[in-house]
Amino acid sequence: MGKLSREAIVEAAVRRIDAEGLDGLSMRRVGKDLGVEAMSLYRYVPNKTALLDAIHASVLEEVQIPAPTHDWKSDARRLATSLLDTLLKHPGAMELFPTRPAYTEGSLDRLEASLAILERAGMPEPLRLAAMQSLYLFVVGHALFETHASKVGDDLDYRSLPAGRYPNLRKASVPAARQSFRHGLDVWVRGVEASAPQEEPQSLTSRLRSLRRR
Amino acid sequence: MGKLSREAIVEAAVRRIDAEGLDGLSMRRVGKDLGVEAMSLYRYVPNKTALLDAIHASVLEEVQIPAPTHDWKSDARRLATSLLDTLLKHPGAMELFPTRPAYTEGSLDRLEASLAILERAGMPEPLRLAAMQSLYLFVVGHALFETHASKVGDDLDYRSLPAGRYPNLRKASVPAARQSFRHGLDVWVRGVEASAPQEEPQSLTSRLRSLRRR
DNA sequence: ACCAAAGACTTACACTGTAACCATGGACTT
DNA sequence: AAGTCCATGGTTACAGTGTAAGTCTTTGGT
Known part of the structure; x- marks a missing residue:
């Protein structure tokens, strides 16, 4: 005790x-x-809301920040997956994430690491925060979706819908949750890539320089 | 009465x-x-949860489906903005969105319209649902963020952070909510664009053909 | 040994979702 | 016209909630 x-x-x-x-x-x-x-x-x-905030912060701090490598794409993917993993470990607590903005030290650390990834990706500054937020929202939303969809028995089968009204839905393929997550990540990565000004990859030396800068 | x-x-x-x-x-x-x-x-x-589900469905059905045009990008943007608008009109109800999967008729209609947009974008089938879900999650997440961030007085000012620890955060520019939304949309649109196999835009005739097919 | 403060307990209040039962009025059958 | 049924809404009750206010009890410092 x-x-x-x-x-x-x-x-x-x-x-x-x-x-x-x-x-x-x-x-x-x-x-x-x-x-x-x-x-x-x-x-x-002080009250229950504060306790919920503390729970939120505590779970967020479980998220591992992967060590940066030479490949920003894989860094971003690993960070996103790391976030997804800890969220799935706490299915109840993750409902707190969409509504609580996080200004704790732990969350700032994670945000800082994310922005560093985008810098290495060559993304111009005014877009970085927005891009990172969209990734974060995607991961949290997906985690919620993944845990709540499994509660409804199994997914609704789109093939049993009236064909006249839902032509696209009927022929849609419903990927497994993990694959759908990966596809969403793909879209995001390609979007970031296409938003970076230089088409060719950064030179090796400039990559290393930005890595050394902590 | x-x-x-x-x-x-x-x-x-x-x-x-x-x-x-x-x-x-x-x-x-x-x-x-x-x-x-x-x-x-x-x-x-039957119970309060069912009432909440009904509220969710009701708000979702307020979302206007814009008439499809020749430009899938603007269609997608307008659908996303339309969703954002109705969400912001119901700040309380939108908290229901992240946790409730929607299998009602109204939600299927909107999903169908979304998939049609991606078909016109030339996105290959196994990716469409995942891409659409990532857009949906982004919009809902952003709406939540926008209404909850404004509750915290005004945003935390990143410029007052210790520079040694948060170099990227300090020089990050915090865009206004609406602009950050547009930037997130940009990333998504570019991601979808880069995921479509043909680099050049669809021919005019094939565009019209797929439009006619309802 | 005394005092103060900190930590935990007790009581109380207004409120929640909802199970179980009751009252009533109008429609339908005979 | 009489009798039945049942849909609609009301009443009561119960277990559980967050938390304000006040009270004991233990502990550490002088």
Whole structure:
């Protein structure tokens, strides 16, 4: 029965959320998990919203930042996949991601690493933040979609739709979730590539120079 | 005092959500708005989750499908903007979008229209659904971000960060929300463009042919 | 030994979703 | 006209929620 602390509370809350989803999280339950009354938590957390914010930050900090290589495309892909992986590890907590902007230290670190990737990609400055945000939103959205689609039994079969009304949908192929994720990434990577001014890849020396600059 | 009905309930619920956000929506309040006890709603709606689903569907059906033109890029942009517009009109309801997969008729119609756009773009089949989903997720995510970022007073100023740790963030330019949306769209459009096999645009006659095919 | 403060507990309030049951009025059958 | 049914809405009740306010209890410093 270790001492109560903000971290211990957040930790317990994440466990509860992992086990029973966001709805299973109540102050009373978290308290019980820690062998303590609900109101005792309020000594360390001003209210439930703040606790949710802390959970969000905590999960975000689990995301591994892959070490930069010479290949910005693979760096971007690995960062995105890393984010996807931790999100899928916390199906309940990831519902917090779309609505909470993150200004914690951990999230700034990750944003910084993302922008560095885009710099190496040769993307001009006024676009970088927007491009990164679109990637982030895609990953989070996909993670949500992947976990919620599997709840509906299995996907609706588009082939059983009336052909007259839905010609394109009927012949659409529904890729497996992971593949659909990869395809989405492909579109993004190609989009970034096409937004970089120079068509040819950066020279090796300039690549190394930007890597050395931390 | 019109008769109670499922539609009237959904309508009232949407109004409440628009006025006071998702948290302001309770069965009792919706009942009161309709001059009725909370339990009476359960004659038309099995439970609150179903009501939320209905709200989701209702808002989604407000999205205008722009008439297709000869220019798939502008079609895609207009569809995305149309979705963004209705989402921003319902700041509370849009929180429902990330977690609810939509299999209603109205949502299938919109998906069908989207796929038709990608067909005109010359995108090969196995990628279309994934590409469209990535666009959809981007728009929804952006709408959420736009409404929630404005809640935090004004954005954090990246220029006040320690320069040693966040070199890229410090020199990042934070575009206005709308511009950031347009930039994200640009990346997507270029990505789709680069994913289509033929580099040159479709011939005029083949464009018209695919348009005629409904 | 005393005091102060910190940490946890107790009680209480207004509110939530919804299960189970009850009342009523109008339509339909006979 | 009488009787039946049932759709529609009301009532009560229960378990659970976040959290404000106040109270005990333990602990560390002097």
